[in-house]
Amino acid sequence: xxxxxxxxxxxxxxxxxxLRSGLTMLGVVIGVAAVVVLVAIGTGAKxxxxxxxxxxxxxxxxxxxxxVSFGNAPTxxxxxxxxxxxxxxxxxxxxxxxATLSSGExxxxxxxxxxxxxxxxxxxxxxxxxRALAQGTYVSRSDVDTGRRVAVLGYGVAQKLFGDxxxxxxxxxxxxVRFRVVGVFAKLGQSLGVDRDxxxxxxxxxxQRLLGTARVDALAIKAADATRLDLLSAQVTGELTHxxxxxxxxxxxxDQILGVLGKVLGVLTGxxxxxxxxxxxxxxxxxxNIMLVSVRERTREIGLRKAVGARTRDVTVQFLIEAVLLTTxxxxxxxxxxxxxxxxxxxxSPVPAAITWWAITLxxxxxxxxxxxxxxxPAQRAGRLDPVIALRTE
Amino acid sequence: xxxAPAVEAVDVTREYQLGGVAVPALRGVxxxxxxxDYAAVLGPSGSGKSTLxxxxxxxxxxxxxxxRIAGRDVRELSATxxxxxRNRTIGFVFQSFHLLARTSxxxxxxxxxxxxxxxxxxxxxRAEELLDRVGLGHRLRHRPGQLSGGEQQRVAIARALxxxxxxxxxxxxxxxxxxxxxxxxxxxxxxxxxxSGVAVVVVTHDRDVAAxxxxxxxxxxxxxxx
Ligand SMILES: Nc1ncnc2c1ncn2[C@@H]1O[C@H](COP(=O)(O)OP(=O)(O)OP(=O)(O)O)[C@@H](O)[C@H]1O
Ligand SMILES: [Mg+2]
Numbered sequence: 001x002x003x004x005x006x007x008x009x010x011x012x013x014x015x016x017x018x019l020r021s022g023l024t025m026l027g028v029v030i031g032v033a034a035v036v037v038l039v040a041i042g043t044g045a046k047x048x049x050x051x052x053x054x055x056x057x058x059x060x061x062x063x064x065x066x067x068v069s070f071g072n073a074p075t076x077x078x079x080x081x082x083x084x085x086x087x088x089x090x091x092x093x094x095x096x097x098x099a100t101l102s103s104g105e106x107x108x109x110x111x112x113x114x115x116x117x118x119x120x121x122x123x124x125x126x127x128x129x130x131r132a133l134a135q136g137t138y139v140s141r142s143d144v145d146t147g148r149r150v151a152v153l154g155y156g157v158a159q160k161l162f163g164d165x166x167x168x169x170x171x172x173x174x175x176x177v178r179f180r181v182v183g184v185f186a187k188l189g190q191s192l193g194v195d196r197d198x199x200x201x202x203x204x205x206x207x208q209r210l211l212g213t214a215r216v217d218a219l220a221i222k223a224a225d226a227t228r229l230d231l232l233s234a235q236v237t238g239e240l241t242h243x244x245x246x247x248x249x250x251x252x253x254x255d256q257i258l259g260v261l262g263k264v265l266g267v268l269t270g271x272x273x274x275x276x277x278x279x280x281x282x283x284x285x286x287x288x289n290i291m292l293v294s295v296r297e298r299t300r301e302i303g304l305r306k307a308v309g310a311r312t313r314d315v316t317v318q319f320l321i322e323a324v325l326l327t328t329x330x331x332x333x334x335x336x337x338x339x340x341x342x343x344x345x346x347x348x349s350p351v352p353a354a355i356t357w358w359a360i361t362l363x364x365x366x367x368x369x370x371x372x373x374x375x376x377x378p379a380q381r382a383g384r385l386d387p388v389i390a391l392r393t394e
Numbered sequence: 395x396x397x398a399p400a401v402e403a404v405d406v407t408r409e410y411q412l413g414g415v416a417v418p419a420l421r422g423v424x425x426x427x428x429x430x431d432y433a434a435v436l437g438p439s440g441s442g443k444s445t446l447x448x449x450x451x452x453x454x455x456x457x458x459x460x461x462r463i464a465g466r467d468v469r470e471l472s473a474t475x476x477x478x479x480r481n482r483t484i485g486f487v488f489q490s491f492h493l494l495a496r497t498s499x500x501x502x503x504x505x506x507x508x509x510x511x512x513x514x515x516x517x518x519x520r521a522e523e524l525l526d527r528v529g530l531g532h533r534l535r536h537r538p539g540q541l542s543g544g545e546q547q548r549v550a551i552a553r554a555l556x557x558x559x560x561x562x563x564x565x566x567x568x569x570x571x572x573x574x575x576x577x578x579x580x581x582x583x584x585x586x587x588x589x590s591g592v593a594v595v596v597v598t599h600d601r602d603v604a605a606x607x608x609x610x611x612x613x614x615x616x617x618x619x620x
Contacts, residue, residue, distance in 0.1 A: 005508045016496055304492045307453055308553065309481025309509035311474045388448050391492065 002314050010322035013294065014329075021326060024290040027283025028330030028370060029337060032363045034276035036338025039359045041345060042269025044352035048191055049261050053254050057130045059226050063087070063219040063236055063251045065244075078244045079216040081205075084122070086243070090235050091221045098128045099216045101207045107151075107200055109161035109172040116157050117199045118174055120207025128222045136168035136183030139203050143182075147205035151179040155187040156197035174202065175210055190350055229253050280366065283330070284374040291323050291378035295385075302382055303390025316383030323375020324368055331367025335360060398465055400483070400561040400593045401450050402426045406459030407616075408445050419445040421616040422459065429560055431593040432584065434604035437613030443597045444565055446613070450595065451484045451563045452476050464560065481509050485554025485592075487564035491546045493538040493553075499525060500534045503552045510557055524552040528582060544575035551582060555592065562586070564596040568603075580606075 014021040065077045081099075088094045101120035106113055123141045125131065134155065143150050151174060158167050158181075167181040179202065188196035208214055221236065223229050233251040240249040295302070302315055342353035408420040420442045427433060427450065435443050448454040452463050461468045464483045468476060493502050503521035512520070525531055528548040538546050547567060554562050564583060568576030580596070580603055587594045596607065604610050612620040 002508060002511065004514075012496060300492065301494060304494070305505070305509075306477065307451070307480065307486050307492075308506040309477050309557075311477045311509070313474070314509060386454075388454050391453075391488065 006318040006321050025330030027286040028327045029334040031280025031283045032331045032334025033338035037341045038272040040342035040353040044354040046265045048352045059223040061221040080214045097221045098122045098125045101217050105175040112161045114160045119201050120204035121201045132186040134184050134186040144203040149179040150182045152183040152201040154197040154199040158184045284370040288374035295378050295382040299390045299393040302385050303387045306387035312383040316379045319379035319382045320375050324371035327367045327371030335363045399426045402462045404460040406456040409457045430591045432587045432607050433595045433609040434607035435597045435611045441613040442616040447563050447565045452480045483559050485559040485562040487567045489566040489569040491550045498535050499549045506557045524556050528552045543571050561593045
C-alpha cells in the first residue's frame with residue numbers, strides 16, 4: 001500500500017512538471033537511443049560478416065604468403081602453378097583446392113565498359129567456395145590447362161556490359177584482350193557497401209598471360225572435415241616455406257578470420273557504445289540535479305508526510321521511484337527512438353542493423369540503474385529531512 | 395482522573411545549535427496531558443510553544459528530560475517506531491494547513507492511513523466519514539485551492555483525526571483565518587474533544603479562546619510559568 005502510494009505520488013509529481021520531466025528525460029532518451037543504434041549497427045555488421053565468411057563454404061583453409069594481420073603490407077607472392085600442384089597432392093587432390101590471381105581491370109563490350117575485379121581461377125572454384133551460376137557454365141579444366149580466353153561474369157558486370165541480353169557466347173574485352181563469355185553468376189547483392197556482383201572470373205593461366213606473370217596470389221583448400229584443418233595447415237605452410245626459403249606463409253581457417261573480424265568489430269562496437277554511454281551519464285547527472293530541485297520544492301510536503309507517520313524509508317522510496325520512473329520512461333522512449341533510427345540506417349545505408357534482445361534488456365536495465373544511482377542521493381536527502389525544519393520551510 | 399497520560403513531559407529541555415552556540419528553546423518543562431484534556435498553550439512569540447508542541451507530538455526529541463508518548467519513552471524508540479507512534483496516536487493541525495496541493499480533500503484526509511497500511515477502499519470510507527463529521531461531506535473531491543481557508547483547516551482537522559489518535563495538537567490553527575472562521579474552527583475542536591474524548595492541545599494568542607479551555611499552559615522564555 002505504501003508502495004502503491006509511492007508510485008502514485010511519483011507519477012503525479014512527474015505529471016505536475018511535464019515540461020521539466022520531459023527535458024530531464026531527454027538526456028537519458030538520447031543516451032539510450034545512441035547506445036541502441038550503435039550496438040545495433042555493430043551487431044548487424046558482425047552478423048553480416050559472419051554470414052559471409054560462413055557462406056563461402058565449410059572447412060576452408062586460406063593460404064597466402066606473408067603474415068595475416070591488419071596493417072601489414074601484402075607480400076608479393078612467390079607461388080606458381082607448380083606450388084598449386086604440390087599443395088593439391090598434400091590436400092588430397094585437385095578437387096580440394098583452388099588458386100587465385102587477382103587484378104583490377106577495365107572490361108568492355110561494345111560501348112559499355114566497367115572497371116572491375118578480375119580473378120584468375122581454377123575450375124574447382126565453385127566447389128571450394130559455394131558459388132552458383134545463373135546462366136552458362138563455369139571455367140573448365142581444359143580452359144585452365146590451355147589458358148583459353150573465356151570469362152564468367154558477376155551479375156553486376158553482365159548487367160553493365162550486356163544489359164538484358166544473354167551474354168553467354170558473346171565477346172568482350174578484358175584489359176584490351178578479347179574473351180568469350182561462358183557463364184554468369186547468380187546475383188549476390190550488396191554487403192557492407194561492397195557490390196559482390198562486381199567481378200569477372202577467367203582461367204588463372206589466361207590471367208597470368210594477361211598480366212605477364214607466373215604468380216599465384218593465394219590458395220584455398222577445402223578439407224574433408226574440420227578435424228583435418230590444423231594438420232593440413234601445418235603441412236601446407238611447411239611445404240611452401242621449404243620450397244620458398246625466406247618467405248613466410250600463413251594458413252587461416254574461417255574460424256580464425258571470424259575471430260579476428262569479430263574481435264575488431266566487437267571492440268569498435270564497444271568503443272562506440274561507451275561514447276554513447278557518456279551521454280547517458282550526463283543524462284543521469286541531469287536527473288540527479290532535477291531530483292534535488294524536486295526535493296527542495298517539496299520540503300514542506302516531506303515534513304507533512306513525516307508528521308502523519310511516513311518513515312524515512314517511505315520518503316526515500318518515493319523519491320527513488322520518481323527518479324527511476326524518470327529514467328525508465330526516458331529509457332523506453334530512447335529505446336523506441338534507437339530501434340527506429342537503427343532501421344532507418346539499415347534502410348538508407350549499406351550498414352546493416354540488428355536489434356538483439358540483450359541490447360533491449362541492457363538499455364532498459366541501464367536506464368533503471370541510472371535512475372537508482374543518480375536518484376539515491378537526492379532520495380536519501382529527502383528521507384533524512386528533519387520534519388520540524390521541513391515544516392517550517394517557506 | 396487517574397487515567398494513564400496521553401503524553402507526559404518531565405523536566406524536558408530542547409536546545410538548538412546555532413553556529414556552535416547552544417540556544418535554549420525549552421529550559422526544563424514538565425507537562426502532562428491526559429485523555430480528554432483540552433489545554434491551551436499561551437505565551438509571547440519565541441517562548442517555545444511550537445517547540446513544546448513538536449516534542450509532545452514526537453516530531454522532535456528533547457535534549458534532556460523524559461518524554462513519554464502513550465506510555466512509551468521516546469528515548470527507547472527508533473525513528474521508525476516514533477513515526478509509527480505519531481501515525482497512530484497523534485494528530486497535528488498547523489497554522490498554514492499543510493495540505494497537499496494537487497490532492498483532493500478526501501485523499502488529503504486519507505494520507506495518514508496510507509502510512510498505517512490501510513487498504514484503499516477502507517481509507518476512502520474512513521476519510522469520507524471524517525470529512526462528514528467536520529461538515530465537509532459535500533466537498534470530497536475539492537482540492538485545497540478550491541476551498542476557503544476555514545474549509546482547508548477543517549480538512550486538516552479531519553486528517554489529524556482519521557487514524558483515531560488520542561491526542562490532537564493544534565499550533566495556532568486560527569492564525570491564518572479571520573476571527574469568525576477562526577471561532578468556527580475552535581468550536582469544531584471543542585466539539586470533537588467533547589464528543590470523541592480526544593485530548594486537544596491548542597496554541598493560541600487569543601485570551602478568550604484560552605479561557606474556554608479546561609487548562610491553560612502559560613509559557614515564557616522556554617519555561618512554563620503557570
Ligand atoms: N531550528 C532552530 N534553530 C535555532 N533556534 C530555533 C530553531 N527553532 C526555534 N528556535 C528558537 O527557539 C525559540 C522558541 O521557538 P518557538 O518556535 O518554539 O517559539 P513560539 O513560542 O512557537 O513562537 P511563535 O509564537 O512566534 O510561533 C525561539 O527563540 C526560536 O528562535
Ligand atoms: Mg510557534
